[in-house]
Amino acid sequence: MKWLQKLITWARIKSPWIIHFNTGACNACDIEIVAALTPRYDIERFGILLKGTPRHADVLVCSGPVTRQIQDRLVRVYEQMPEPKFVVAVGTCACSGGVFKGCYNVQGGIDSMIPVSAYIPGCPARPEAIIDGVVKLLTSLQGAKPAPAIPVNTPEAATHD
Amino acid sequence: MTNEEKIKKELAERFGFSTEQICVGRERRVCIELPYDQFRRVFEHAVKNMAFRHLCTITGLDEGASLALIYHVAHADGTVLSLKTRIPTATPVLQTILDIFPGGLIYERELVDLLGVRVDGLPEGHRYPLPEGWPTGQHPLRKDWKAEMLDGVYPKKEVKSNG
Secondary structure, X not given: OHHHHHHHHHHHHHOOEEEEEEOOOOOXXXXXXXXXXXXXXXXXXXXXXXXXXXXXXXXXXXXXXXXXXXXXXXXXXXXXXXXXXXXXXXXXXXXXXXXXXXXXXXXXXXXXXXXXXXXXXXXXXXHHHHHHHHHHHHHHHXXXXXOOOOOOOOHHHHHXX | OOHHHHHHHHHHHHHOOOOOOEEEEEOOEEEEEXXXXXXXXXXXXXXXXXXXXXXXXXXXXXXXXEEEEEEEEXXXXXXXXXXXXXXXXXXXXXXXXXXXXXXXXXXXXXXXHHHOOEEEOOOOOOOOOOOOOOOOOOOOOOOOOOHHHHOOOOOOOOOOOOO
C-alpha cells in the first residue's frame, strides 16, 4: 500500500486548497493574501486554490491576532476541516499577537488557540513571503528539508549585518 | 470678530462662563469645561440654538477620583465644540442624550462597557463593544483594570492536533 500513500501525498501536495480566515486583522495581511492569489504572483502554479468553506480546505490561512470574540469561532472553523489539516499564520499579529498582545480584547497569536504549521512574519507579510512560507510548508510535507534561504546581496542586507 | 470669538462670547454671556473655562485651541476648535449640573442646558443650547447638529463622539477618561467626559459636537462650517464635564468615579451616573442625538447610542454603550458609567435613560439591548462572556463589573478602560483580571475567564478549548 506504500504506493497508494505516495499517490495520496502527491495529490495533496499538488493541490492544497486553502481557506482564508480573518481572526481580527487590520486588513493589510488580507490584502496581501489576496494579492498572492492574483495572476501577478500566481500562487495557483502550486495548485493552490481558494475555497469558500473550511470543509473543502486543507490549509487554513489566518491573518490577525485572535480576538476574544472570534476565538471560539476559529476553533469551530478549524474543527470543520478534514484531516490532515494545516494552519498558516500570516503576519506578525497572527504569529504572536504583535502590537495587540496584552490588549483586553485579544487572546494572542493563532497558536494560542490552534496548532500552527507555518509562521509568516511581516507587517504586512508580502506576497513573496507568503509564497515562500507556503512552499516551505509543502516541501516539509514531502518529507524533504526546505531549501535553505538564498542570501540576498543587497546594500540593505549588508548594512544590517 | 471671528466665528470662534462669537461662540465664546455667546456662551460666556448666556451662561456666565469665565474666560478660563472657555478656550479656543486654534481655528475652529472651541472647548468648554463645565460642571455636570450645567452640562445639559449648555449642550441643548449649543445643539438647538447654535446649530451644532453633529455629534462626533463622546470621549471618556479615567482621572482617578473623577471620570471626565468630552462631548464633541460639530457645526456645518467645520467648527467643533468640545464640552468637557466630570462625574465622580464613586457614583458614575449620567443622563442620556439620546433624546437629542439618537445616534449617540453606541457611544453611550461604550461608556457603560469600557468605563463603567451608568447611563440613565439608555434602552435595554445588546452590550457593546466588549466580547461575549465578558465578566460583569470589569471595565478595561478604568486605570485600575489589569489584564490579569481576565485570567481563566476565556479558557482555551481543546482541539485535535494536526493530522
